[in-house]
Structure formats: structure tokens, C-alpha cells
Amino acid sequence: MRLPGFTRFLSRSSCTRPLHSYHFRPLSSLPHIYSPASSSDTRSESYPDFGTYSIILPPEPFQFGTSHIPILPVPPSIPHPPYAIEKDLGNDQGQIDAEAEDPWEGDGRIELNTDEERKVRKAARLARNVREFACGLVKVGVTTNSIDSAIHEFITAHNAYPSPRLYSGFPRSCCTSVNNIIVHGIPDDRPLENGDIVNIDITVFLDGYHGDTSRTFLVGDVDNQGRDLVKTTVEALELGIRACGPGRPFKGIGRAIHDLVHRSEYSISLQFSGHGIGKVFHRPPWILHHANDEPGVMLPGHCFTIEPCLVQGSNPRGWIFPDGWTTSTENCARSSQEEHMVLITETGADVLTR
Ligand SMILES: [Co+2]
Numbered sequence: 251m252r253l254p255g256f257t258r259f260l261s262r263s264s265c266t267r268p269l270h271s272y273h274f275r276p277l278s279s280l281p282h283i284y285s286p287a288s289s290s291d292t293r294s295e296s297y298p299d300f301g302t303y304s305i306i307l308p309p310e311p312f313q314f315g316t317s318h319i320p321i322l323p324v325p326p327s328i329p330h331p332p333y334a335i336e337k338d339l340g341n342d343q344g345q346i347d348a349e350a351e352d353p354w355e356g357d358g359r360i361e362l363n364t365d366e367e368r369k370v371r372k373a374a375r376l377a378r379n380v381r382e383f384a385c386g387l388v389k390v391g392v393t394t395n396s397i398d399s400a401i402h403e404f405i406t407a408h409n410a411y412p413s414p415r416l417y418s419g420f421p422r423s424c425c426t427s428v429n430n431i432i433v434h435g436i437p438d439d440r441p442l443e444n445g446d447i448v449n450i451d452i453t454v455f456l457d458g459y460h461g462d463t464s465r466t467f468l469v470g471d472v473d474n475q476g477r478d479l480v481k482t483t484v485e486a487l488e489l490g491i492r493a494c495g496p497g498r499p500f501k502g503i504g505r506a507i508h509d510l511v512h513r514s515e516y517s518i519s520l521q522f523s524g525h526g527i528g529k530v531f532h533r534p535p536w537i538l539h540h541a542n543d544e545p546g547v548m549l550p551g552h553c554f555t556i557e558p559c560l561v562q563g564s565n566p567r568g569w570i571f572p573d574g575w576t577t578s579t580e581n582c583a584r585s586s587q588e589e590h591m592v593l594i595t596e597t598g599a600d601v602l603t604r
Contacts, residue, residue, distance in 0.1 A: 298515070300562045301475030303429050303445055305582045308571040316436065316573055319421035322402045324411055331455045331531065334416040352417075354533035358526040359551030360593065367593075370459045370528055370553055373410070374591045374602030377454050377461030380404055381603070384424075384450045388467040391441045394426035397450065398437035405454050413453035413460050413531050420575065425451040425464075427576075432559050432568045432585040433522055434575040444470035447480055449587045453531065460531050462555050463603035464589040475562065479516065480586045483560045486510055486518075487588040490539065490556040494592050494599035500535055500546040507558050508541040517566040519559035519585070521577070526554045527591060548594045553602075557589035 324330065333351035360366050383404050387397045402423040405412045412423035420436075427435035427449040428442070435449075442448060451464035466480050486507045493502040503524075511518050524537030535546060539558040559566075562583035570577050579585055591602045 298563050299475065300583050301473040303447075303473070303476060303584060304443055306428050306431050306435070306440075306576075306578065308573070308576070312572040314572045314574070316419065316421040316575070319436065321415065321421055322399065322423060324406055324415065328406060328409055328411050329455070329458065330411050331413060331417075331460070333418075333531075334411065352530050352532070354526075354530040358528060358530075358533055358535070358553070359549060360528055360553045362551050362595065366459075366528075369457050370461070370593070371602055373454060373456040373459040373461030374463070375461070376405075376408055376410055376456050377452050377463045377591070378603040379408075380452045380454060381450070381463050381465055384452065385465070385467060388442065388448060388450070388469060390444045390470045393439050393441050394428070394435070394437035394448070395439055397426060398422045398424055401450075401452065408454075408456070410454040410456040413455045413462070414451075417531060424453075425449070427451070427585070427587070429584050430578050430582040432519055432561065432577045432579060433587060434577050436573055436575055442469045445472055445476070446470075447472055447476050447584065447586055451587070451589065455531075458529060460527050460529075461603065462527055462531075462589065462591055464557065464587055466586040466588060476584060479560060479562060479584055482510070482514055482516060483558060483586040483588050486539075486558045486560060487556055487590060490558065491590060491592060491599065491601055494548060494556075494594065496548060496550050496594055496596060496598075498548050500537065500548060501542050501544050503556060504538045504540050504542045504544075507539050511558075511560060516560045516562060517564050519561060519566045519568065521566075521568055522557070522559055524555040524557045524589075526552070528553050548599075550594055550596045552594040553591065555589055555591050557587055559585050559587040561585045 360370050414420045415423045422437045425434050426437045427433055428446050446469040447466050449464055449466040453462040489506040489510050490503045493506040518540045526533040526535050537554050561579050567580045568577040593600045593602055
């Protein structure tokens, strides 16, 4: 139940076609199945109106895995995280167990007031800067592949490694998740369309530490439903952040987000959690975004992400495309996500990717 930010399952084959997109007909405009027998007939409730947007579906015929996707080069002079080293040397994308390749130990707390704190803050700041750079790239007609390439260049130009690249075999340097994609969309040749929402999830590995952040961007004119979804997701993240501080329970984050979302027309994905971060990309503490009763208290030095995914309607379940990564909502409702990195200090909580 507590999946880290990246799921682990991959199979490989080849395919060259970009994702198709289809126009989404608002469900409320479809003929209703039920004719109300009387005004008190509860079956007459209308279908939820998720708005108008393109649905992202896997290309057909289905082909499995990601081995057809070329990996962009990273100069060997840039320090690589452990999971990427062998693959670059041996040109082998076949290693898929990220946890084994990026093992964690200890309680994961950063030593405050040391070089370690300085480095983790620096990595987070770079991730923030990449996110701001990405913001300027999002335009109608631009492919997510070209955004990925530009982000890759930006990160390597700052002597950092794009952490998603080769993590569990992931083939690109960031994740781009459009409309009904919850997380882990693989950048491709589909041009962004007017009305899309796209999450760009960026992680960098700089001087031995990872920095991780994501934001959902609006492409052109997004309908009211899409805008409100993104706005509520930003609020959810902010409420989660406000629940942070030394001595406060981790479960307070999920409680705060739940209290907002359960009053809305959205639901919270249970399949993806925030995570501890530092020398390792994903590690405990796992941060749950829904109401939960997990034990654990935040202590000075704890460094973790909060990254809620909100989904339109009441079904937050996702299913994974044949590429092994792209996770869509089950009913193609839209999803949005926002992510910050938080460091617990002696006196409060610093958002490192602000
Ligand atoms: Co993350």
C-alpha cells in the first residue's frame, strides 16, 4: 500500500508511436441511463461533469516496456547516483530493482548545521530552479519530449544528474503527466494542447543529494474544472506543509489533506506517497496523503517530500500503461499533483523547494 514515488515494475519491448489523445466528452452531456420516476428518485442524480479535455491512452497496438526510448547522455564527469553508474558503463538498462540499487540505511535524518544540510538545500534549490525553468517551456504545441530535453540540458549544465534517468530503468530525465495521468508519464512526441494540464516532476542529484519537486501547469485556456482541481491540489499541499514541525505526528499531514479534500469533489490517490529524501531518492519515512493512523513523529533533520495527487470524482484508483510507468486514473478523470521538499528544523519546517 505504501508505494514510493516511483513504482517498481518494468517489462521491455519496443514501440515507436507517440501516445494518442482523444477528445473527452463531458459525461454530463451523454444521455442519462435513468429516467427519474419522480423528483425524489435518487437515481436521477446527474453524472459528474469532469469538464472538457483530451484523454491520454496507451498507443495501440500495445507494446511493452521502454527499451525503444533512447536515453539522453550525461557526461561521465557529472557524479551519478548508484543506480545509474553500472548502466552507463555497461550500457545496460536491464537493472530494475531501484531499492536494491539505491539502498537506504539509518533514520534518514539530515545532520543540521553541517555540510550535509548545506548540500541538501542546494540540491533542492536547483530542483526549484529547474521547475521554474520548466514553467517557461510549457506552451501549446510543444512536445513533452522537447521539454524533457531542455530540462536535461539545464540540469547537466549545472553539473547535476537528472535523478529519474535510469531509476528502475526509467528512460527520460523528468516525468510529464498530462490530464488523466496521475504520475510517471514518460515524455513523448505528443504536442501539448490548449486546455491540457501537465505535471512536470523534477528531481536532480547534485553533490551527492537529491532535490525533488513538481508542479501542475495549465496549458492555454483550461476549463474551470481543471483550474479548480489544480488550485485545490496546491491548497492540499500547503495544508500538508502547515502540519509539519518538530514533535508533530507524520499522520497529521494526511489528516490535514483529508480534511480539505473530503469536502470537495475530489479524492486522494492512495497509491503514491511522499518519501524521505537526501542521499537516496526514495526512502522512509513514507508520507501518506490520506487519513491514516501510522505512528511516527517528525524530528529535527527529517527531510521528506509531500506530493498529493488529487483526482476528480470519488475513484482515485490508477492503472499502469503497457510502458510499465504511465499511471492513468481508472475512469480517465483528471488528476493533478504538487510536490515540495520539507526539512524539519529545531524550530519549524523549511520548504526547501519554495
Ligand atoms: Co517525489
